[in-house]
Amino acid sequence: MAVRTQPNPGGASELPLAVGAAQASVDLYWLPLGAGGWFVRLNGRVYEAIKARVERRPSLDLYHSALEVRVPEGHYVIEISWPIPDADGASSGVVLEGPVGSRRMANLRVFRYELRRWRDGIIPDADEAVASPQRLTDDPSRARHLLDLVISVPALMWGRDETGTVEMWNSNSVISWLIARSGLPMDVIKPPAGGRAPGWEAGVVTARRQQRIDEGAHRIPGGQVDPSSTAGSAAGAPRTSIGTSGLVGV
Secondary structure (H helix, E strand, O other): OEEEEOOOHHHOOOOEEEEOOOOOEEEEEEEEOOOOOHHHHHHHHHHHHHHHHHHOOOOOEEEEEEEEEEEOOEEEEEEEEOOOOOOOHHHHOEEEEEEEOOOOOOOOHHHEEEEEEEEOOOOOOHHHOOOOOEEEEOOHHHHHHHHHHHHHOOOOOEOOOOOOOOOOEOHHHHHHHHHHHOOOOOOOOOOOOOEEOOOHHHHHHHHHHHHHHHOOOOEEOOOEEOHHHOHHHHOOOOOEEEEOOEEEOO
């Protein structure tokens, strides 16, 4: 595998940039918030301006993230889409949907997001990605494990902090949750210099809590997992999963 090292001005990530395809790999993309869409970009700038003023710091560029995973069996894109463009989730590998802002309104597509594990898919606006792609691993077992984990992502509410992580859940939360749960190192992963990824820490914290649950840290008599300790149960979040047969478990 050929790699080249990304310079590290101002605290940028020290992860290598991927060069060429590998038989197995997990690559991270940093996409400017609102790439290809003025409405999201404008709202992001307003949000960041307010947040920066409250926290008494300069405004930063906002990024969202996506993953590209290669295994010998095929190539996959893992990304989150909101708003959902159409009802044909099976064609783009949708594996779950979650609510946006309000569970009461989640029967409307505009108030749901979708998580895709899209075989032979594409990352929209990948040509606008910054300091990307960043190679996280070229271990086939790690790559397969991450792909398997996609169906286990908690369907938490986008734009809310339901589990007390002090950050809202969003697309970055899903990506960081997958990376953390797959056992890949998190400490060296940072957005491009001068930017931040809102929601990233929410995914990391939630993943680590669930890891402790899996290791038996939160068990009740009889060896059963205490349902109140899981992220999804704590939030009262019904899981909405999508398969080739359509919407299930709404």
